[in-house]
Amino acid sequence: MSLVGPPPPPTTNPLRRLWMDVRNDRRPHEPPFPAGDTDYSLARARRMVRDPLGVLLEAYERYGPVFTLRVFHERIVWVLGPAANHHVLVSNAPNFLWREGHFRELLPLLGDGLLTIDGDFHRRSRRIVLPAFHHERIAAATGLMVEETRRAMAGLRDGARLDLYAWMRSLAMRIAMRALFGLDPDREREIDAAAEFERALAFYGNDYWMQVARGPGSPYARMQQARGRLDRLVFGEIARRRATGERGEDILSLLLDAEDEDGSRLSDRHVRDEVMTLLFAGHDTTTSTVAFLAHELAGAPAWADRIADEGRAVLGDRAPDAATLMGGGLPELDMVLDEVLRMYPAAWVGPRRSVEPFEISGVRAPGGVPVNYSSWASHRLPDVWEEPDAFRPSRFGPDARTRIPKGAYVPFGGGSRICLGMRFGQLEIKVITTLLLRSWRLGLEPGWRLAVRQTPTIGPAGGLPVLVARAPAPVSHAAA
Structure with a gap:
């Protein structure tokens, strides 16, 4: 017996969606929208695309934790800070729907995976998928993470220039192909599949009006073609394993056999949607996080040495293992x-749509309107974080961590929708970082400055050019 799927989205036609958004924006709302910048402003819309963090922090300073911004045709309620995050993610989470928020744009690629569904279907789907991410299942993937990282490192050369973002993107895709699908990333079919996924994902890096365009040759048409070719591979692999009974330690195998307490199982379509969602959520985010980590360590080489020395002291020449990496065995790496x-x-914004009116910090807002929380902006609030723009890992030391307010730190969301692959992603990042710093140091090219792009997740715009150098001999560092 398969789960009954969620209701279809109101529409996938972009022009009809635009008309519905405008109609909803113009209807009377009770209570009214919170205070904010609600005039039509092309300058604001452009800046929101280029510098959303700056726009949100300035609005927070003027209006407080709940405010309204009009971007193009639509007013959006933004909620920032610990109390707002906790309200949306935990204490009143059922009042804020994902499927009808701006993540609906992901439906053509991802389908009905955990990222795009709500309510009972989400709860039951999550129960079925959850065992695939139990600790022992995640730990079983450590070996392939180590193998693939060592393979990628074998191509590094002392003094070479490297686009670390591209290097990491290739490595993360190889790990995903093996861990999610149990496929050989060196076979031509799998190489083609990885390329199709990258082509499909590229659609979400286009400007809004390019995403709206339809017709032959449009970015949307190219995304649909790439998705179709990728689907043929995924559905073919599902059918083959159903027919032969072949199973492995990969996530796809676990999902094929997973069932709810009443015997409900995932349909082939649902299995496809979940693995595609996991590929989307894990591949892009892990790539960006490792790139940003490398960027910050390049500017703080003492921390790079501390992490490397800690790894040598705890692991010696042994390969990293899940028990050490996820059990607090490398606390300085954890802090960094x-x-x-x-x-x-990576998931810097959480778009929702409110069901009923709500109130946060004494400010009321209407139901039936777009509501966004932003972990990125919340993590940069100066009244919550001391020197929020400074790289200070010590703020996550054992004593300092206890002083972080509830809801202030939400990189993986929270509540019933906290990222299911969080521990898998953290393990992958720690394996790569530990092995990389054991042998190498990465420096930034002189004069190069980081620029951040925001879609589909935040990442370094234009890649991350670094200079590769062999690591120095081990030294001892006093705690800072």
Whole structure:
């Protein structure tokens, strides 16, 4: 017996969606929208595309944790800060729907995976998928992470220039192909599949009006073609395993056999949607996080040395293992990763639509309107974080961590929708970082400055050019 799927989205036609958004925006709302910048402003819309963090922090300073911004045709309620995050993610989460928020744009590629569904279907789907991410299942993937990282590192050369973002993107895709699908990333079919996914994902890096365009040759048409070719591979692999009974340690195998307590199982379509969602959520975010981590360590080489020395002291020449990496065995690496996720949370915005009116910090807002929380902006609030733009891993030390307010730190969301692959992604990042710093140091090219793009997740715009150098001999560092 398969789960009954969620209701279809109101429409996937972009012009009809635009008309519905405008109609909803113009209807009377009770209570009214919170205070904010609600005039039609092309300058604001452009800046929101180029510098959303700056726009949101300025609005927070003027209006407080709940405010309204009009971007193009639509007013959006933004909620920032610990209390707002906790309200949307935990205490009143059922009042904020994902499927009808701006993540609906992901439906053509991802389908009905955990990222795009709500309510009972989400709860039951999550229960079925959850065992695939139990600790022992995640730990089983450590070996292939180590193998693929060592393979990628074998091509590094002392003194070479490297686009670390592109290097990491290739590595993360190879790990995903093996861990999610149990496929050989060196076979031509799998190489083609990885390329199709990248082509499909590229659609979401286009400007809004390019995404709206339809017809032959449009970015949307190219995305649909790439998705179709990718679907043929995924559905073919599902059918083959159903027919032969072949199973492995990969996530696809686990999803094929997973069932709810009443015997409900995932249909082939649902299995496809979940693995595509996991590929989307894990591949892009892990790539960006490692790139940002490398960027910050290049500017703070003492921390790079500390992490490397800690790894040598704990692991020696042994390969990293899940028990050490996920059990608190490398606390300085943990602090650095937590700080990078604070500064650059990959899923920087959580778009929702409110069901009923709500109130946060004494400010009321209407139901039936777009509501966005932003981990990125919340993590940069100066009244919550001391020197929020500074790279300070010590703020996540054992004593300092206890002083972080509830809801202030939400790089993976929270509540019933907290990222299911969070521990898998953290393990992958720690394996790569530990092995990389054991042998190499990465420096930034002189004069190069980081620019951040925001779609589909935040990442370094134009890649991350670094200079590769062999790591120095081990030294001892006093705690900072």
